[in-house]
Amino acid sequence: MIGVAAGLALEGYRPIAHSYAPFLVERPWEFLKLDLGHNDLGAVLVSTGASYDAARSGRTHQAPEDVTLVAALPGWTIHVPGHPEELERLFRRSLSGHDRVYIRMSEEENHARVDGGGFTVLRRGSTGAPLVVAVGPTLTPVLEATAGRDVGVAYLATVRPFPHDGVRDALAAGTDVVLVEPYLAGTSAAEIAVALRDRPHRLLTLGVENAELRRYGTGAEHRTAHGLDAAGIAGSLDEFLA
Amino acid sequence: MATVTTLDYDDLPALLTRLTGDEKHDTSSLSTLDVLWVLYDRILGDDDRFQLSKGHGPAAFYAVLAAKGIVPVGELDSFGSFDSRLGYHPDRMRAPGVEISSGSLGHGLGMAVGAALTGRRVWCLVGDGELDEGSNWEAVQYAGRVGPGSLTAIVVDNDSSQYGWPEGIERRFMLEGWIALRVDGRDHEALEAALRPDLEGKSRRTSGSRSSPRRSGPTRSASIRATSMSASANS
Numbered sequence: 001m002i003g004v005a006a007g008l009a010l011e012g013y014r015p016i017a018h019s020y021a022p023f024l025v026e027r028p029w030e031f032l033k034l035d036l037g038h039n040d041l042g043a044v045l046v047s048t049g050a051s052y053d054a055a056r057s058g059r060t061h062q063a064p065e066d067v068t069l070v071a072a073l074p075g076w077t078i079h080v081p082g083h084p085e086e087l088e089r090l091f092r093r094s095l096s097g098h099d100r101v102y103i104r105m106s107e108e109e110n111h112a113r114v115d116g117g118g119f120t121v122l123r124r125g126s127t128g129a130p131l132v133v134a135v136g137p138t139l140t141p142v143l144e145a146t147a148g149r150d151v152g153v154a155y156l157a158t159v160r161p162f163p164h165d166g167v168r169d170a171l172a173a174g175t176d177v178v179l180v181e182p183y184l185a186g187t188s189a190a191e192i193a194v195a196l197r198d199r200p201h202r203l204l205t206l207g208v209e210n211a212e213l214r215r216y217g218t219g220a221e222h223r224t225a226h227g228l229d230a231a232g233i234a235g236s237l238d239e240f241l242a
Numbered sequence: 243m244a245t246v247t248t249l250d251y252d253d254l255p256a257l258l259t260r261l262t263g264d265e266k267h268d269t270s271s272l273s274t275l276d277v278l279w280v281l282y283d284r285i286l287g288d289d290d291r292f293q294l295s296k297g298h299g300p301a302a303f304y305a306v307l308a309a310k311g312i313v314p315v316g317e318l319d320s321f322g323s324f325d326s327r328l329g330y331h332p333d334r335m336r337a338p339g340v341e342i343s344s345g346s347l348g349h350g351l352g353m354a355v356g357a358a359l360t361g362r363r364v365w366c367l368v369g370d371g372e373l374d375e376g377s378n379w380e381a382v383q384y385a386g387r388v389g390p391g392s393l394t395a396i397v398v399d400n401d402s403s404q405y406g407w408p409e410g411i412e413r414r415f416m417l418e419g420w421i422a423l424r425v426d427g428r429d430h431e432a433l434e435a436a437l438r439p440d441l442e443g444k445s446r447r448t449s450g451s452r453s454s455p456r457r458s459g460p461t462r463s464a465s466i467r468a469t470s471m472s473a474s475a476n477s
Contacts, residue, residue, distance in 0.1 A: 003349055003352020004356035006356060007353035031352075
């Protein structure tokens with residue numbers, strides 16, 4: 001599928017490829033690297049299933065590693081929309097380009113869409129306050145978990161290229177950063193390290209744990225198991241910021 | 243660019259020598275040399291596409307491109323060096339006349355199907371050993387059902403498949419609705435006849451039907467063809 005998409009792109013078309021993330025990214029990963037990347041061809045890849053939307057389907061249909069894999073390849077823009085209206089906006093925008101775009105759809109969604117660019121500061125704490133960066137559909141639980149805390153909250157729906165300057169500016173005089181991602185924990189930790197390369201800082205990365213859960217059930221149950229619901233995030237914040 | 247001077251088939255050994263450093267080069271030492279020559283000398287038009295899926299061992303390819311004035315002859319001497327545009331596996335972003343970057347086996351045929359879906363006439367060269375990669379057969383099956391406008395897969399059969407293809411490679415293609423031929427990979431007239439896109443006088447690509455999937459099976463096989471070449475030498 002990715003090869004055919006690349007062939008269409010060779011002739012000037014704008015291919016859109018869609019499947020579950022394991023079959024769109026993981027299985028054909030070398031085709032993303034070579035047919036699209038090395039051949040310098042564009043495409044819009046739109047995945048479904050995210051980390052654990054297909055909880056009942058089990059591990060075969062779950063891909064918390066997808067963003068790590070795509071992000072390892074040069075030249076990809078990666079969107080992780082947190083709301084259907086953000087998805088539509090990002091998807092439509094992607095259609096007009098010639099670049100390589102990965103859009104990660106999820107059944108998880110925030111209560112409201114966030115307007116603006118890829119990185120949006122939603123709340124500012126006092127001088128020196130920690131900064132919590134919520135990626136995609138983690139925003140609603142992050143807002144619940146940070147209610148009443150003196151922290152800044154920023155929202156990120158486009159994770160590659162990573163907004164180094166945005167994070168740096170939003171943290172201002174602070175030193176503590178909490179990164180909450182709906183896929184493998186720490187996927188963007190190295191990007192934070194780049195953003196703050198010359199500043200002493202502490203970083204807590206929350207996300208899907210890098211161990212097989214081996215459970216079915218619902219996405220909500222998986223979110224809780226990975227500590228990504230509001231209570232789980234609040235508990236991690238208590239520990240880190242104590 | 244200087245005036246392009248094209249060379250002849252008889253000049254290829256000298257060009258190969260520049261690439262490999264070997265003193266003497268027999269044209270029979272490279273299994274793809276003849277089919278590449280016939281393609282570039284007699285078949286490909288300005289709007290046509292050739293994709294070298296079998297991107298390992300591209301010496302014959304570069305030699306033919308040089309003979310046709312697409313790659314400057316002098317650049318052959320730089321083969322594989324740091325600043326060379328001609329690597330051991332071709333890079334389309336560097337080498338002139340290279341349609342796809344290849345070298346990892348099993349990538350070209352899928353890309354060829356995609357390009358052919360847009361109405362291009364596409365020829366894609368694969369090796370019989372390369373067909374061991376399963377991705378090829380996804381492309382063969384998909385093309386057989388969707389029926390891209392004009393696609394020719396050229397299989398260099400030098401018996402390098404790990405496990406072989408009982409009843410012959412061409413049978414695999416025919417089962418999926420392709421027209422399949424086997425020709426002598428050294429016989430230029432036979433190659434030319436087999437590679438002509440208007441083979442058998444069947445209807446050519448039509449712009450309206452290229453990208454719409456057909457589910458009727460082999461009726462769309464008219465313009466997807468696999469040409470297996472028996473060629474004993476390795477490349």
